[in-house]
Each structure stands twice: as C-alpha cells, then as structure tokens.
Amino acid sequence: MARRWPGSWSEEPALSEPAALGPAPDWTAPWLADYRAAGLALQQRLHAGLTVAQALNALVDAMPDAERPRLRGQVLRFVPQAALDGEPGYEAFIALQAAVPTREHWHDALNGLVWLRWPALKARLNALHQQGLAAPQDGGRRGPLRDALTLFDENGAWLEAPPALCEALRARDWRRLFIELRPLWAQARLHLIGHALMEKLMQPRTPICAHVLLQDPQGLDAAAWAGKPFAPLPVLGVPGWWPANGDAGFYDDVRVFRPHVSSGTGLQCS
Numbered sequence: 001m002a003r004r005w006p007g008s009w010s011e012e013p014a015l016s017e018p019a020a021l022g023p024a025p026d027w028t029a030p031w032l033a034d035y036r037a038a039g040l041a042l043q044q045r046l047h048a049g050l051t052v053a054q055a056l057n058a059l060v061d062a063m064p065d066a067e068r069p070r071l072r073g074q075v076l077r078f079v080p081q082a083a084l085d086g087e088p089g090y091e092a093f094i095a096l097q098a099a100v101p102t103r104e105h106w107h108d109a110l111n112g113l114v115w116l117r118w119p120a121l122k123a124r125l126n127a128l129h130q131q132g133l134a135a136p137q138d139g140g141r142r143g144p145l146r147d148a149l150t151l152f153d154e155n156g157a158w159l160e161a162p163p164a165l166c167e168a169l170r171a172r173d174w175r176r177l178f179i180e181l182r183p184l185w186a187q188a189r190l191h192l193i194g195h196a197l198m199e200k201l202m203q204p205r206t207p208i209c210a211h212v213l214l215q216d217p218q219g220l221d222a223a224a225w226a227g228k229p230f231a232p233l234p235v236l237g238v239p240g241w242w243p244a245n246g247d248a249g250f251y252d253d254v255r256v257f258r259p260h261v262s263s264g265t266g267l268q269c270s
Contacts, residue, residue, distance in 0.1 A: 021046065021106055025202050030241045031192055035113045042109060053078040053102040056112040069119030071126070074098035076119070078112055091129040106202070110195035118193065124218050125149050131222055144226040152225075154196040157210035157233070158217055161188035166214045169231045174257040178237050179248055185239040192235075193217070201235070204242070207256050209234050 025032060027039045038059060045055035056078040060068055069076040077099045084101040087093045094100055100115060102108045115122045132146035142150065159166065162184050168177035192198055192210065200208050211230035213220075220229070234256050236242040244250050251257045 021052070021104065021109065023202070025106065025110070025198065029201070029204075031190075031201055031235060031238075032198065034117050034191055035110075035198075038113050038116055042113065046109075051080070052104055052109045052112065053080055056102065056109070056116070059116060063116075069115050069122070071095065071098040071123055076100065076115060078102045081108075089133075091126055092133060094126050095130050107195060107199050110198045114193060114195055118191075121193070121218055125153055128222055128225060144228070145222050148225045148228045148230075151211055151228070152213070152217070152230070153194060155194040155209075155211050156217075156230070157193055157197065157212045157235070158191045159188065159212050159214055159233070160191070161185075161214075169212065169214070169233060172231075174237070174251055178239065178245070178251050182239055190233075190235070190238055197235075204236060206234065206236050206242075206253060208236065 024043055025039060027036045027043075032039060041059055041062075042055050045058050046052065050058065060075065060077070071094065075098070079097075079099045079101055081101045081103045083097075083099065084090065084093055088096070090101060100112065102112060128149055129146055132143055132149070135143070159169070161169075164181055165177065165184050165188055168181060190210075190212070192201075194210065197208070197210055209232045211228075212233045213230060215229075237245055237251065237257070239245065242250075
C-alpha cells in the first residue's frame with residue numbers, strides 16, 4: 001500500500017518492498033531528494049532478488065565510466081560483509097580493496113547510496129580515517145579525528161545556505177532560524193550524508209537531529225575535523241520538510257527547541 005505523507009511533496013505509489021530488508025524508505029520524502037532516483041533503482045533490483053551488494057554494483061555498472069566512484073583509481077565495488085573476516089578493519093579494508101563490506105539491511109543500503117551520490121566526499125572521509133589509524137590512540141580508542149569522521153558519516157549533513165541562516169544555526173536561535181528568516185530557506189540546501197540519520201528518518205520523530213557542517217566538508221583538514229565543527233539541527237524543523245512545521249507553534253516544543261541561551265546547545269535531540 002502506498003504511503004501518503006500530508007503536505008506539498010509527491011504522493012507517488014511506493015514500489016513493492018524487499019521482504020528481507022523490511023519496509024523501504026519513502027523515496028518521495030524531501031530529505032531523500034539527493035537519493036530518490038538511485039533509491040528507486042536500487043529498490044527495483046532488490047525486488048528482483050539481488051542482494052544489497054549486487055544491487056549497488058548494478059547501479060555502479062549502469063553509471064557512465066567517468067562518474068563511477070573510485071578509490072586509488074579502482075572502481076568501487078560492494079561486497080558481502082563476510083569478506084571483512086580476518087581483515088584489518090572496516091575502513092582499512094575499504095582503502096586496501098576499493099570495496100565496501102555490505103550487510104542485508106537498509107542501513108548499509110543507504111550507505112551505498114551515499115557512496116554513489118558523494119563518492120569524492122566518502123573517499124576523503126576514508127582517507128582521513130587512514131590518517132587517524134596511522135596515529136593510534138591510547139587504549140585503542142579511535143581518537144578525536146576518527147570520532148568526528150564516524151559521527152558525520154553516520155549522522156551528518158551539509159548545509160549550503162545564506163550567511164544569516166548559518167549564523168542563526170550557530171547561535172541555536174531557533175525562532176530567528178525557522179520563523180524570522182524562513183523565506184531564506186528557499187535559497188538553502190540541506191544535504192543528508194549520514195546513513196544512520198536517513199535510517200532514523202524512516203520513522204520520523206521531531207527530536208531527530210543532524211550534526212551539520214556549514215562549509216564544504218571536502219575542504220576541511222584533519223585538525224578541523226578533530227574539533228567536531230558541527231551544529232545540531234532538528235531536521236523536521238526545516239521548512240517544507242514536515243507539514244506540522246508550517247505552524248509557528250511547532251517550534252514552541254521546548255522538549256526539542258529550548259529557549260535561546262548564550263551557552264549550551266539549547267537543544268534536546270536524538
């Protein structure tokens with residue numbers, strides 16, 4: 001049965017859902033705009049009986065050669081998770097094999113779609129992981145660099161927006177960000193990068209937040225990443241992304257949008 005979101009976006013019927021993976025994302029949801037075409041193509045291949053890795057590889061093979069994701073000059077492939085057994089670790093395996101271990105669920109399927117949409121960014125994150133691995137931390141900890149990279153890879157987003165919106169987000173000034181400056185959101189683009197974030201949004205809840213970068217993530221060096229340069233953003237507050245936020249009272253929910261303060265996050269999110 002097609003899911004129908006109230007609001008202004010498309011109400012197209014959903015494809016049949018691959019039983020093994022459970023209910024699929026609603027590719028018409030506005031936060032999946034970057035992934036809609038590839039997501040629908042992936043779902044068609046899964047419905048035809050391919051594994052997640054096979055379906056992602058089929059999408060790679062269908063891309064023009066110049067657009068295919070690459071690592072160290074090799075076209076990226078997706079392989080079953082079992083390929084990782086006995087290897088040096090997930091990120092190291094990707095770097096060495098130009099292949100992404102992939103399990104049979106939407107978490108890894110969404111990760112694959114991010115690789116297809118943002119190959120240079122994902123390759124950059126992997127290269128920075130190798131830099132972090134070359135300087136292991138005490139007690140086997142990942143350290144601040146790899147912690148930040150993992151946080152962004154799982155739950156991150158990149159906001160391209162006018163300076164006034166970026167300043168309001170940095171200040172956690174929710175009324176200014178979402179109400180007073182609301183018309184400026186027509187000039188903004190929020191790109192979801194974190195596949196865990198997209199997975200959480202398969203069951204939307206107001207407290208769901210992204211860890212947002214306000215500059216091109218490919219321009220950040222290791223030291224900048226290690227400082228965790230993120231601003232928390234409740235993604236269902238983005239104008240046009242959730243019907244209820246068309247009412248200004250939506251932002252009065254102090255469980256999520258706490259009053260603006262000069263210190264602290266001013267935000268309760270998950």
